[in-house]
Structures are given as structure tokens and as C-alpha cells.
Amino acid sequence: MADPSEANTPDHADAVPAPPHDGQGRLVCRLGWVAFALLCVFPLFFSLGNHPIHGDSEARYGVVARGMALGQTPLLVPTYFDQPHLTKPPLTYWLMAGSIRLLGDGELALRIPAALSGVLTLAIVFGLGYRLHGARRAAVATAILSVTPMFVVISRMGITDGLLGLFSTAALACGVLAVKDRRGYWVTGLWLAVALGLLTKGPAALLAPGALMIWLLVTGQRESLRRIRPVLGLLAALLPLAGWALLIAWQHPEAWAIWKYQTFDRAVGTGDHPEPWWFFFPVLLVGLLPATALLLAHRPAQLRVALAELRESKSEVLLWLMMAGLTLLVFTLISGKLMSYLMPLAAPLAWWVGGEKFIKEEKTKKYKYQYFVFFALLVCLALAFGMIWRDFGPAEAAYLWPLVLVLIVGATLDWRGVWRSGSRKITGSIAMWLAMLNVVAWACIAEDRVYGRHSVPAAVAEVRAATGLEHPQILTVGFGDRSLPYYTQRPTRWIDPRVLPDAWEAMRKDDLILLADPEKWDIFDADPYWDLSQRFERVDLEVLLGYEGQRLRVYQTTQPYRQP
Structure with a gap:
């Protein structure tokens, strides 16, 4: 049932709420907005540093950023244990390194840049919503985003996707304001956000300006398209990334092969993370709740009518649809897929649902x-x-x-x-x-409970106490946790018992610690690996690692390994 108080009122009637008549009322109103802001950012910071690093990406970014922060590795060349790590541009590493310098080494410092990017994303969503639809609808969009699962999870992890979501959101907001306000600084803000996005995650940052240009073309706003200077702006946005890439390629020619693998090979199916074409559809439905639930509550006929009206009115809501459609299309077509790729859709969907078309009920009660x-x-x-x-x-x-x-x-x-x-x-x-x-x-x-139970830092502390090694060089058999290098501060090798141990020679020969699943270790403790197993003696310690608490034996080297 429609709200009678909203009937026959202009779109921006709630843009500036009527101020209370007395000072006490104004104070209560301001305190209410402060409480709303604190509640919105609460999920991003609550217990942020109370659980260990988990996952390959967060551990790798942490190792690289720590090296930069401590001055052990160059700022321009991301380095992972003495090896150039060039899979991503450097901006995320720089921000993490700065956070470590300010807050000290630890999980909280690694995650603060992503959490702050979430705060800025919420601020942009509210700011643009306020300009377009007023305070109440801006609050609806911001509240929806603040409890969107994907937004909360990604903004609490030390990876690139939170920053990419911020810069994509900023690019869309500046693009809309450049069209509506016709002021040059919004155009500058648009391409600055794109440049920062490119320095964060490369070509994925081009989705936002691409959706903006498609929107302007579809709605016939060619004059506005010329006003944002797409060719000049794109060239300017590419300059910082191109300069960094050329400098890196000059020092490390192998970088071209790495970037080809990260872009072209992943797109055609020979890279990492291959998934079926439908992978993102359940991720979209669940990861971007409650916005997706609100949108699905509309009948298809209602959506068709609404979209036709939006096209005629050149509404920015159509831009949010373009951003969602373009992102889904691109990442569905490529073979390599990760759930976090849909992070740039969180803010557009919140704007979409927070818009007038999707928070007012129709008089026919078709939408309940x-x-x-x-x-x-x-x-x-x-x-x-x-x-x-x-x-x-x-x-x-x-x-x-x-x-x-x-x-x-x-x-x-x-x-x-x-x-x-x-x-x-x-x-x-x-x-x-x-x-x-x-x-x-x-x-x-x-x-905190899940990742704190049988955690890697606790196991590493036990190994240090039992062996007397401050930074043990760990090998694992039958177990792989990619956060180990972050906590041991030395590279970790995962050994497959079925393969001859030639790769062991690449590791340092002294002070090796082996964490072994008992069943897998039994393979080593028999021919043809018996001589190899004799290098190690068992330490009087067993550690539990992983969510299920996998029990691992601890072994320490007693003599260097010499190949026969």
C-alpha cells in the first residue's frame, strides 16, 4: 500500500528534511544521523583484526606489503620472498605498507585499507543518493549496502577487490554528476577514479566508464558523452599504469608473460580459477542480498514498464542496470572466475533499490x-x-x-x-x-571462532617453542595452508609424496621443519623414499590445523639431503 504522505509529492521533497523548530529537536536529528552512520560502518570494523590471515591472496598481499613497509623490498616492484610478484598493480600493496608503518605489523593493519574503502563507498552511495533522491532514499541505499554480504566480507579482507569497488563506485558517481551538474571537476574526478582503479586491478577498472558510455549512448545523451571527454580521459587514466608497467617490464622482461597469463589466458580458459558459465548467478543472488531479493519481488512486466520509463527519462537507474549487465556479461564470458569479481556491483544495486521506482509500492499492490x-x-x-x-x-x-x-x-x-x-x-x-x-x-x-580454532599462528608459535627456531622454514606433506609463509616469514613448499623431491633442493638445507599428515608420511617412510625420510627426526609435538583440526606430526632436519 502506498504511503499517503508520499502521494503527489515531488521527487526531491525529502531532499532536505524540514529542520526542527527548537534546538533540542535539531540535536536529536543530528544524533540520529550520527548513530545511523556509526551503525552503517559497524560491520566493517567490528572484530576486524581478531582472526588470522586466511586464504592465498590475503597472505601474499601481506608478505609483499610487509617487505615494502620494512624497507626490505623496493616500492615500485612488488616482491614475494626475493621474487618479483607482478600479478597485480602496486596501489593495494602501497596502501597496506603505509598502514603497517602506521599501525604495526598485523592482521588489522592489512585489512584497514579495505575497511576504509568500504567506509568511503558508503559515503559516496549516501552522497549521490542524497543529491538525486533526497535524504530518506539515500539512507535506504546506504543501509542496504551496509548489510550486503559480499560488500561486508570483501571490505574486511586485505585484497584488491574492496579498493576496486570504491574506485568503480566513485567513477560512476562522478560520471552521473558530470552529466547532471556539467562541472569540470566531476569529469576530473571520474578519470582520476578510473586511474586509481587501474592501478589497483588493471583492466577491471574499465567496466565503470564503459557502462557510463553505454548509458549515455542508449539514452541519446551524446552531448554529455562528448563533455566527459572519453578518449582524452581514458588516455590520461591509463598513463600511471602504463608508466609503471613499462618501468617494470624494462627491469623484468618476464612481466609481459605474467600479465598475458593474468588477462588473456584467464579469459580464454588456460589460466587460474576456471568455472562454468553460470557460476556468478547464484553468487549474485546470495552475495548481493537484500538488493537482489527486492528486485526479484517485482514481476517481469513491472520491470519492463519501469525500464521503458527510465529510458525515456534518461534516468541514472538505467546506468546501474548497464553496470550490472556489463560486469556480469564480461565475467561470465571469461573462464577464470572468483566470487569477489562482483564486488563493483554492490553499490549500483543499492542505488537501484534505493531509487524511487523500487521503494514505493504500486497502488495495484502488485509488489508486496x-x-x-x-x-x-x-x-x-x-x-x-x-x-x-x-x-x-x-x-x-x-x-x-x-x-x-x-x-x-x-x-x-x-x-x-x-x-x-x-x-x-x-x-x-x-x-x-x-x-x-x-x-x-x-x-x-x-x-573469529572458526579461524581462531586450530589457527596457523598458534601452530607456528608451538613449533617455534618446540624447535627454538624464530623463523622456521616449513615444508608440508598432506596439508596446504597458504597463510603459513605470512606467519613464518619464509616461503613454504607443499610436497607431493608421489613426486621425486627434486624441488627440495631449491629450499635452504638447514633448519627445515616438516608438518606431515601421518598417512601421507608413511609413504615417505618406505621405499623408494626411505633415505629421504631419514633426514628428519620427529619432534615431540603434534599440531592441529584447519577448520576440522587436521592432526599433523612435526619433524625437524637432522642432516642435509644429498641426491644419489
Whole structure:
């Protein structure tokens, strides 16, 4: 049911809320906005540094950034244990290195740049939403983004995708404002954001200006297209990346082969992370909730009518659709796929849902708000119960009841607000958002429990204490955790028992520590590897690693290995 208070009101009626008449009212209003801002950024920083590094990418970025911060490796050449690491441009490493210099070495310092990029993305989403639709709709878009799973997860990891999402969002916002305000500094901001995106993740940063140009062409805004100077702007944006690439290629000619592998080979199917063509569709539906649930609540006929109206009005909502479609098309066509590639879609979808077309109900009641409400409530409740029961255990499941109470209250308020206009619907929506924030908080606690259990830093500390080695050189058999090099500060080799150990000669011959799965080690402890196993003596220590707590024996070298 439509809100009568919104009927027959201009689009920007809520652009600047009427100020309260007294000073106390103004203070309450300001405190309300401050509380809203703090709640939006809460998921990005809550318990940010309380769990270990996990995953290959975060560990590699951490090793490279630490070397730069400590002055052990050159700033212009990302280096991973004395080897050039040229798979990505250097901006992410620079920001992480600066964070380490300011905050000290640790997980928090590595993740702060991504978290701050999330804060800036939220600010841009609110700022552009305020300019286009007013404070209330800007708040809706910002609130949706603040609880979007992919946005929260990526903004809490020390990888490139959070920064790319920021620069893509900034490019889209500056592009829209350059078209509407016709001021030159927005054009400068557009291409500056593209340049920074290129220095973050290379060609993926071109999706935002590409979507902007398609939007201007489809809606017939050719004069605006000329105004943003696409050719000159693109050349200027490419200059910093091109200068860095030429300098690196001059010093390390093998860089061309690495970049070909990272771009062309990954696109045609010979690179890393090959996945089927449909890989991103479930990622889109689940990772970008609740925006996708709200959009799917519309019937196809309603969407067709709305899109036709948007094209006629040259609405920026069509740009968000172009960005989503172009990103999905490009990454669906290429073979190499990772879930984080869809991060640049989080802000456009939040803008889309926060726009007038998608938060007002039609008078025909074809779009029913309660579909989304109860779908989201069920998802939140299921996730919360599953995380608490599995990760905390039955003894701690009693903490579930406050969350259940919040969800029930939110559901009740939302249900009443669906059928009634006015403040009850707003109150219900706020309760729903607070319930989702509550689930995010529990997810962060569960993250600490999951990754803190049988953690790599704890195992490395045990190995140090048992062997007396400050930076042990670790080999593993039957187990692979790519965060080991970050915590040992030395490269780690994963050994396959089926392959002759020629590669061992590449490692230092002294102070080798072997973490071995008992069953896999038995293969080494027999012919033809018996002489190899005699290099090691078992340390009186077993460590548990991984989520399931895989038990590993610890061995230490007693003599150098000599090939027969």
C-alpha cells in the first residue's frame, strides 16, 4: 500500500528534511544521523583484526606489503620472498605498507585499507543518493549496502577487490554528476577514479566508464558523452599504469608473460580459477542480498514498464542496470572466475533499490513488501542459528534467544507496517535492518571462532617453542595452508609424496621443519623414499590445523639431503 504522505509529492521533497523548530529537536536529528552512520560502518570494523590471515591472496598481499613497509623490498616492484610478484598493480600493496608503518605489523593493519574503502563507498552511495533522491532514499541505499554480504566480507579482507569497488563506485558517481551538474571537476574526478582503479586491478577498472558510455549512448545523451571527454580521459587514466608497467617490464622482461597469463589466458580458459558459465548467478543472488531479493519481488512486466520509463527519462537507474549487465556479461564470458569479481556491483544495486521506482509500492499492490521482509527474516534466522549452533556449540546456543527476540519484534513491526502507511512501516524497516546488523555481528564472532580454532599462528608459535627456531622454514606433506609463509616469514613448499623431491633442493638445507599428515608420511617412510625420510627426526609435538583440526606430526632436519 502506498504511503499517503508520499502521494503527489515531488521527487526531491525529502531532499532536505524540514529542520526542527527548537534546538533540542535539531540535536536529536543530528544524533540520529550520527548513530545511523556509526551503525552503517559497524560491520566493517567490528572484530576486524581478531582472526588470522586466511586464504592465498590475503597472505601474499601481506608478505609483499610487509617487505615494502620494512624497507626490505623496493616500492615500485612488488616482491614475494626475493621474487618479483607482478600479478597485480602496486596501489593495494602501497596502501597496506603505509598502514603497517602506521599501525604495526598485523592482521588489522592489512585489512584497514579495505575497511576504509568500504567506509568511503558508503559515503559516496549516501552522497549521490542524497543529491538525486533526497535524504530518506539515500539512507535506504546506504543501509542496504551496509548489510550486503559480499560488500561486508570483501571490505574486511586485505585484497584488491574492496579498493576496486570504491574506485568503480566513485567513477560512476562522478560520471552521473558530470552529466547532471556539467562541472569540470566531476569529469576530473571520474578519470582520476578510473586511474586509481587501474592501478589497483588493471583492466577491471574499465567496466565503470564503459557502462557510463553505454548509458549515455542508449539514452541519446551524446552531448554529455562528448563533455566527459572519453578518449582524452581514458588516455590520461591509463598513463600511471602504463608508466609503471613499462618501468617494470624494462627491469623484468618476464612481466609481459605474467600479465598475458593474468588477462588473456584467464579469459580464454588456460589460466587460474576456471568455472562454468553460470557460476556468478547464484553468487549474485546470495552475495548481493537484500538488493537482489527486492528486485526479484517485482514481476517481469513491472520491470519492463519501469525500464521503458527510465529510458525515456534518461534516468541514472538505467546506468546501474548497464553496470550490472556489463560486469556480469564480461565475467561470465571469461573462464577464470572468483566470487569477489562482483564486488563493483554492490553499490549500483543499492542505488537501484534505493531509487524511487523500487521503494514505493504500486497502488495495484502488485509488489508486496512483505515478500522481501519475511524472506530476509528467514534467511537471517537460519544463518544466525546455524552459526551459533555449529561454531559455538550447544552450551552457548542460549545467546541465540536475544537475536530471536529482535527478529520477532522486527517481523511484527514489518508485518503491521506492510498493511498500514506512515511511521509503522519505517519503524519496521529500521527493525529489519537492525536485525540484519545483529546477524552480521554474530557472523563476525563466528568468523573469529572458526579461524581462531586450530589457527596457523598458534601452530607456528608451538613449533617455534618446540624447535627454538624464530623463523622456521616449513615444508608440508598432506596439508596446504597458504597463510603459513605470512606467519613464518619464509616461503613454504607443499610436497607431493608421489613426486621425486627434486624441488627440495631449491629450499635452504638447514633448519627445515616438516608438518606431515601421518598417512601421507608413511609413504615417505618406505621405499623408494626411505633415505629421504631419514633426514628428519620427529619432534615431540603434534599440531592441529584447519577448520576440522587436521592432526599433523612435526619433524625437524637432522642432516642435509644429498641426491644419489
